[in-house]
Amino acid sequence: MDIGVLLPTGTAQWAEGDDPRDLITLARTAEHLGFTSLFVNDSLITPRIEALTMLAALASTTETATLGTGALLPFLRRPVQAAQSLASIDLLSGGRLTLAVGAGYPGRFGRPFYALSEVPWPRRFARLDETVALWRALWQGADSFHGEFQDFPDLPPALRPCRPAGPPIWLAGATPTARARTGRLYDGWLPYPPDPADYATGLHDIHRAAAAAGRPPEAVTPALFVTVRIDGADENTAHGQRATDDYARATYGMPLPELAKIQAVVAGPAEQVTERLNQYVAAGARHLVIRPAALNLPAQREQMERAAALIPDLHP
Template identity: 85%
Template sequence: MDIGVLLPTGTAQWATADDPRELIALGRTAEHLGFTSLFVNDSLISPRIEALTMLAALAPATGTATLGTAALLPFLRRPVQAAQSLASIDLLSDGRLTLAVGAGYPGRFGRPFYDLSEVPWARRFARLDETVALWRALWNGADSFHGEFHHFTDLPPALRPSRPTGPPIWLGGATPAALTRTGRLYDGWLPYPPDPADYTTGLHHIHEAAAAAGRTPEAITPALFVTVRIDEDPKHAHRALDDYAHAAYGMPLPELRKIQTVVAGTAEQVTARLKQYVTAGARHLVTRLAALDLRGQREQLERTAALLPELRARPRPRTRVRPGQ
């Protein structure tokens, strides 16, 4: 069971006096507290530390935690250059890189990015899959690549990452098509379904698609992206999460709950809710901490760290009661 944290690289999670260099110390603290992964988000036009720059800074400052993206938007970058940057981070971190990728979605976080990147919105999912295939080909030493969107001949030798096949690549998304593509092509799944039952259904779909493609379920890491707020007073936790929803998405908490996994309450309440997703099949939790300054982020990090032993504990076997006892 892996449990990680999404570092607050966006300025919406900083106070005016916060120093963004504290993010490195926050990552080291998370690793010391027992979190096994450090993730960062990706964007283009929102004020945020660029994802790969953040991971490159974390690589020499940490020693054991997986470094990941949740999620990287490959269309924002030239694909060959991105492959080189990703291989560099993987080497500098001694093979600790994991990539969750996505194609964006309609709204202010999706199509405008494509327009600014001068990349067509049409067939964006096919473009994403082909870009990932190009990366893997480059990391395996291919000297040419010919697809629907990318055509290269006489490719020069590319930088090889630590692992021969490159870092694991997960897909974010939970549409039926995304589930099928995850089972066929990707190394992991990072969704945020509001209902644990939907997680179970989606994972079953992925395993069926994997079997049809000659893959085993064990080849795919089942992860979960979840926003967490812990307070002694449940009402205060929900108010803080509502403030976070407004700051990050411009929407109230009830609307965010309809589209994402969000958990707020006491430590016991949050643990119980997260365990429902573990029971549903999740084996790598990526927790986003709902705080709007770095001091609050550190407090929430410590409160979430206190849940780690219970979340990692294996369920106790049921005691069989013999008749007459």
């Protein structure tokens, strides 16, 4: 099992007086608490520390944790330049980079991104797959690339990442077509289904798609993105639910019951949270990326400490 944490790089998770530089301290604390990965999110429509800038800062200030994106939106960046940035982070971190990527989805967190990026919305999934193929080609020394969306007959020598094949690339998506593409093309899967049973079904589909493509099931790392709020000994469940609802409204502009319909959210006493997370583990998840539901950096640290105490009890 790998247990990671999503760092609160968005200003919606900061309170007045919070120092963004404390994100470095928070990351180092998470590593020392036993979290094996540190993830960051990507956005242009909500204020936050830019994802690759944050990972570059962590490359030299952390030691062992995987540095990940949950999820990177490649269409926000020029693909060749992005490949260089990603290879740079992988080199500076000693080969600790893992990329979860996504194409966006309809609504507040989809089409507005594309308007800002000046990239067409149609065929966004094919564009994502082709961009990933271009990155991998660059990292392995290709001198040309010919695709539907990008054509480079004469590529200059590219910076090579630490690992010959480049960093692992996961897909963040849970639709049937996303699961099929994960099994065929990607190194991991990072969804957030509200029901562990749906996770098990999705992972079964991925293994079937991988087998059809001649890949073993272990070629795809089964991960999970999950929002977590753990009640303290002096807090009642109602207090935790209110705090999680405040987080949902601040982060997504919707109440907790609506968010819980579309994303994995686990809140309550430590025993209850452990039991629910282990249901996802039983469904096949082997890398949990926990997002603490807290709205200032000290509270984020407190939630991280509570989550770290659960790590020994999360196991297949």
